[in-house]
Amino acid sequence: MPFIEVNNLVKDYKLNVRKKGLLGSIQSLLVPEYKMKRAVDNISFSINKGEMVGFIGPNGAGKSTTVKMLTGILVPTSGSISIDGLCPYKERKRNAMRLGVVFGQRTQLWWDLPVIDTFELLKYIYKIPDAKYKQNMELFNELLEINQFISQPVRQLSLGQRMRADIAAALLHDPEIIFFDEPTIGLDVIAKEKVREFIRYINKEKGTTMLFTTHDMQDIEKTCQRMIIIDQGLTIYDGTVEEIKEKYGTNRTLQVDFSENVEKINIPGIQVIEEKGSKKIFKFRKDEIQISSLINELTQRYSIVDLTVQEPEIEGIIREIYQGGIKFDESLCGVR
Ligand SMILES: Nc1ncnc2c1ncn2[C@@H]1O[C@H](COP(=O)(O)OP(=O)(O)OP(=O)(O)O)[C@@H](O)[C@H]1O
Ligand SMILES: [Mg+2]
Structure with a gap:
């Protein structure tokens, strides 16, 4: 057990509903009205x-x-x-x-x-x-x-x-x-x-x-x-x-430091989220793109100085959940 x-x-909390104005205040005092808050x-x-x-x-x-x-x-x-x-x-x-x-x-x-x-x-x-x-x-x-x-x-x-x-x-x-x-x-x-x-x-x-x-x-x-x-x-x-x-942190970011300025990257499924000189940061979904093949493709096409993959931060995931951006499996939740 x-x-x-x-x-x-x-x-449930019992909330006192206050009416507006002086008359309302007196009314609320004499005949209080309540509503419930769950x-x-x-x-x-x-x-x-x-x-x-x-x-x-x-x-x-x-x-x-x-x-x-x-x-x-x-x-x-x-x-x-x-x-x-x-x-x-x-x-x-x-x-x-x-x-x-x-x-x-x-x-x-x-x-x-x-x-x-x-x-x-x-x-x-x-x-x-x-x-x-x-x-x-x-x-x-x-x-x-x-x-x-x-x-x-x-x-x-x-x-x-x-x-x-x-x-x-x-x-x-x-x-x-x-x-x-x-x-x-x-x-x-x-x-x-x-x-x-x-x-x-x-x-x-x-x-x-x-x-x-x-x-x-x-x-x-x-x-x-x-x-x-x-x-x-x-x-x-x-x-x-x-x-x-593992389940909801589907977005990954990849930071690439190219040896020269690269104008445009034509790889489907990746999105540039930040650019600074020869550095670019890409965002992609780990369920759509395999990291190893992405790195392979980039290194074959471009000359690269450095490369870093960033794991998702729990804070970002939680932020998305609070904003309603992630829908859950019923199996992962308590009784609803
Ligand atoms: N004493 C109370 N009377 C009426 N409503 C209340 C009372 N205490 C909390 N509430 C309401 O109940 C809801 C839940 O409040 P609670 O304090 O449990 O939230 P919380 O998750 O601890 O939030 P926070 O992260 O801000 O501390 C809120 O809408 C709050 O306004
Ligand atoms: Mg609290």
Whole structure:
């Protein structure tokens, strides 16, 4: 049985419809009108123990809403969630002891207190034994360098420091499951890499099951083997990162450095997308043109100094998916 099982999960939010003008405002106050907004629309997936899954989708897709239901903060409109047999919102306390959550957009630390005070409070709440607390604090300092700012109030921390403190706080009680909702948002390249390294380490060494939400595809490529893509509350992909590249990354680019200026290349199926002096960049579909025969043809016809084939970037593929440019096989998606 999977560790996390989500079946036909739906979440509707009740929205207050406000009428225009002063009269409208008074009317809305006296006779409020509501409409429903479906944020999560029949999502199903399962995650095995120790798995690390990227959970992605455009703004407003329903990722945070799903994470909130998984942690028990929100109650689903319908559908079911089971986390190692527990229903998160019914057994919120028991579930909370076993999981950690990081909401990158909002800190869970006490704003006016020094970081260390929050940690000590969490030690008390989660009844963390002294030895485990000490061991984890040492590990987090080694990997996230938290001692540099541990005595400062949270409000004085930089975003990167605050995020590191938030991540450490969520993991202090050694949760079996951790939900990361944008833990790298707003961080610089080095800080992002540090967070990714930390996540990889914890998953590998402690076998923690993880769901990782982000808008940075590098996060996914560098940490997760599997990803689930949702859009407008629906699952549109559930599979490996490699598979999506293989199946949907049909465009390849070829950069050619000719020994002299070449006016026009007459090879069907290739398109020049950039030209700079004797350098040209071509785009072609890998299912229409074989790279080896293209290179063969070019080298026979022209004198070439250098040649580079570029593999598709996951970011480009995801961008196309969000823009509706790629249609999926039903077999690759969750239940619709
Ligand atoms: N408390 C709320 N009340 C009403 N509607 C909400 C509420 N929270 C979210 N929504 C709506 O539900 C939809 C899904 O929001 P959600 O925050 O889950 O998206 P997301 O995928 O996390 O987006 P982002 O990438 O921007 O964080 C959006 O249309 C949003 O406006
Ligand atoms: Mg969100």
